[in-house]
Amino acid sequence: MPDARDAAARSADHAGIHRLVDALVPALIAKLGTLNVGELEVREGDWRIRLRRPAGAGPTYGRRATDRPSRAHPGHEQHGHAPGAPEPHRTVRASHAAGTPGDQSTNGSSGPSLAPVGPGRSGDAGPDREAPEGGALTRIATSPAVGVFQPGPRAVGGTRVRAGDPLGVVDMLGVPQEVVSPVDGIVVGVIVDAGTAVEYGQELVHLEIATLVEGR
Amino acid sequence: MFRKILIANRGEIALRILRACRTLDVEAVVAYSEADRDSLPVQLADEAICIGPADARRSYLSAPAVISAAVVTGCDAVHPGYGFLSEDETFAEVVRAHDLTFIGPPPEVLDRFASKEGTRRLLGGYGLPTIPGSDGMLRDDEHALHEAERIGYPVLIKPSAGGGGKGMRMVRTPRELESAIKVCRSEARSAFGDDSLYLEKWLEDNRHVEVQVAVDRYGHGVHLGERDCSVQRRHQKILEEAPAPTLSPAARADLCERAIRAVVAAGYENVGTLEFLVDARSDFYFIEINCRIQVEHPVTEMLTGIDLVATQIRIAAGEPLGFSQADVQSRGHAIELRINAEDPANDFRPGAGVVEAYQAPGGPGIRMDSHLYPGYEVPPYYDSLLGKLIAWGPDRPTAIARGRAALDELVVDGLTTNVEIHKALLASETFLDGRMTTNLLDRIGSAAFLAAAARS
Structure with a gap:
């Protein structure tokens, strides 16, 4: 495709890039170093620039809303287990032998499906799942009970919520137990599907903290 | 035989039940509190599910949490082990109301044997000798003193809802009885939610x-x-x-x-x-x-x-x-x-x-x-x-x-x-x-x- 824009526009862009690289980026890097955040983004005109800490260099993120000694710490895999201790089974398996995560209905007729449970218990619950942006300051809303998860209208990516806002319910024998946001922030997405059986403390909704989003 | 049993207990008895399930070729799910995440029964279980925080009232003693865990994991029976909910007839009834089987006596049997005093009377009627004791629950101090006099000191004050020796006191005189009965009532109320007490003759060196x-x-x-x-x-x-x-x-x-x-x-x-x-x-x-x-x-x-x-x-x-x-x-x-x-x-x-x-x-x-x-x-x-x-x-x-x-x-x-x-x-x-x-x-x-x- 030939470039539709004229030479003047291109030269303005180049000037803009030089200015960003020479002045703004070093200033942002310095700023990022002083803030306790993993990522910064600024917009100027048509340009957007995002800086991200390398993995592992950021602040502790993905810490659970509920207090989980020995499981919330990075590197907890070694905690409390001497060599030779039996390897924990890490998931609650689907309760219906024929069911697979993809084909279970959510209307209860074939029973709830079961997602991997618990931080550090699921085989796939690594740092990637806890912080999909690779460094964004995130929080997780967890399950207040053992039961079946039903996300609420606010549990949709992009929704701005305040700490304590309801994100859905976990139905425990017909009694709804509210899932609440642990922080002021923006919903990134739900971690388990509607109608999934969840255990106490299971990670349900992924949020990004408001202070980061505001670019404070 | 059951297809899958929820083990609603912890420690050595959870492990013991898990082993029994394996020998019977029945699947087992271990229900655990956050404090027991690293416990051996959880590690050895085919399946485990966290039912609540460390506080037993919100995990091992929570009937809704235990039953919900059994329902969502597809169990058809609940084994309560000992302690916790193991002799709670209300729990056994709710378990049954959810089409699950309580592993223990059926609720109506638990109910029949729920009161210690009633059980002594029942089994006494079928030929078991019982310790001389008060005529029913103690109504008030005056009744207690009267009954203790009739039985003969020393007597043991016992909570009707008790177990494991909690809330019991041995007294040798009316004066001791009067002061101990208040303590026993308040202990029984806080431990079991029921302050009914009865008296039993204390047998020395039994x-x-x-x-x-x-x-x-x-x-x-x-x-x-x-x-x-x-x-x-x-x-x-x-x-x-x-x-x-x-x-x-x-x-x-x-x-x-x-x-x-x-x-x-x-x-x-x-x-x-x-x-x-x-x-x-x-x-x-x-x-x-x-x-x-x-x-x-x-x-x-x-x-x-x-x-x-x-x-x-x-x-x-x-x-x-x-x-x-x-x-x-x-x-x-x-x-x-x-x-x-x-x-x-x-x-x-x-x-x-x-x-x-x-x-x-x-x-x-x-x-x-x-x-x-x-x-x-x-x-x-x-x-x-x-x-x-x-x-x-x-x-x-x-x-x-x-x-x-x-x-x-x-x-x-x-x-x-x-x-x-x-x-x-x-x-x-x-x-x-x-x-x-x-x-x-x-x-x-x-x-x-x-x-x-x-x-x-």
Whole structure:
């Protein structure tokens, strides 16, 4: 495709890039170093620039809303287990032998499906799942009970919520137990599907903290 | 038989139930609190589900949490173990209302045996001697004083809803009765939510002997012999053995036969234990029934070779018992030592912490039921039982000798345990002669007992 824009526009862009690289980026890097955040983004005109800490260099993120000694710490895999201790089974398996995560209905007729449970218990619950942006300051809303998860209208990516806002319910024998946001922030997405059986403390909704989003 | 059982308990009994499920080829799900995430039953389970925080009221004692866990994991039965919800008839009813089976007596049977006082009256009517006691619950101080006078001091004040020796007081005078009754009421109210009290005649120097029974849904019942649980500290058993060392074979047979006849006639179902006090003349008095599997069940399993937990599960599933009294053969002698995380030198203060090293003993006749492993962190929220060391021998001296050797082999580093009290017991003349009574340790004091053992 030939470039539709004229030479003047291109030269303005180049000037803009030089200015960003020479002045703004070093200033942002310095700023990022002083803030306790993993990522910064600024917009100027048509340009957007995002800086991200390398993995592992950021602040502790993905810490659970509920207090989980020995499981919330990075590197907890070694905690409390001497060599030779039996390897924990890490998931609650689907309760219906024929069911697979993809084909279970959510209307209860074939029973709830079961997602991997618990931080550090699921085989796939690594740092990637806890912080999909690779460094964004995130929080997780967890399950207040053992039961079946039903996300609420606010549990949709992009929704701005305040700490304590309801994100859905976990139905425990017909009694709804509210899932609440642990922080002021923006919903990134739900971690388990509607109608999934969840255990106490299971990670349900992924949020990004408001202070980061505001670019404070 | 059940397809899948939810194990609603923790520690060694969760492990014991898991093992029974495996031998019965039944799937098991271990329900656990956040404090037990790293526990051995959770690690060994095919499936495990977190039901709540460390606080037992929101996990192991929460009927909705336990039942919801059973429902979402597709279980068809719930095994409550001992303690927690194991004898709660309301829980058993709610379990049934969710199309699940409570592994234990059916709710209406639990209900019939729920009140200790009512049970004494019921089984008394079927020929079991009971301790002289108050006529029903104590209405007020005046009634209590009147009844105590009629029974004769000393008397024991007991909470109707109690268990495990909690909330009991022995009093020798009307003045002591008046002050103790207030304390007992408030303790019973906070511990059990029920402050009904009754009185029992206090038998000096008694022994605690209990009879294990198993009764199926079709009214076919057997006894599996007795256990002597006289070695107690503040009404908590710490060592149990069978056969009871001071009862003659004829006295044992009489006790066990009358016990099984009475519970079958009263409509009991599933495994259970009838507790008796036995006085110096071998007269026995029924005190209460435990409608659950008990901590000390391995003693009977060692003697009879019958898996009591599997039997309990089979009965709850509606299977016939499958064996008769003649099939129950008791062989040799067995002793169980409860290994607790508590400090005998410090008034048995319970402890918690990381197990730095653990080595279970072995050898002929030795069985160790424990959930410990090296690196395991014993949480501070629950009871202090770390495990049970069971020693069997063809006779009592051999069982004791094996128990001693096993105690020397046992390693539990990082925690203070009561192993020293067991070593002292197995070396004490009183125990070796089979003369332990329920109040002996408290009367002479555990510290004095340990010191005497160290001198000998």
